[in-house]
Amino acid sequence: FSQVGCGMNIWQAGDAPAPLSVQAYLNVAKQKKYLLSCLSVLPEPYASLDTNRLTLAYFCVSGLDVLGLIGEADAPAIIAWIYSLQVLPPAEGADPQRSGGFRGSGYMGAPFSESGSAS
Numbered sequence: 001f002s003q004v005g006c007g008m009n010i011w012q013a014g015d016a017p018a019p020l021s022v023q024a025y026l027n028v029a030k031q032k033k034y035l036l037s038c039l040s041v042l043p044e045p046y047a048s049l050d051t052n053r054l055t056l057a058y059f060c061v062s063g064l065d066v067l068g069l070i071g072e073a074d075a076p077a078i079i080a081w082i083y084s085l086q087v088l089p090p091a092e093g094a095d096p097q098r099s100g101g102f103r104g105s106g107y108m109g110a111p112f113s114e115s116g117s118a119s
Helices: 028-040 044-066 075-084
Strands: 002-004 008-010
Touching (some): 044 075
Antiparallel strands (some): 002 008
């Protein structure tokens, strides 16, 4: 490899070492168990992050995908949960200051309603 600029190392063609498998770095079974458990119940140290649960779910699903285990996630349940966090924009003629989007977690309000109502 050669050095560029501030001492950064750049691999040249043919210099890179052979890639190692994911299993050489991670205990995939434990990672799978951890990511799937975080999708259902947050571990005690992360309970304060409940307001960011949607973001945590994104990283859990992405982690499973990187490990090639995306099929292990209960996709219909995750999709239904994400839709339950959706806040629909108000009907026409309603307050223009209100808009739609997603809540970070279910603690912030009512379950999903196709009508956009808060009930």
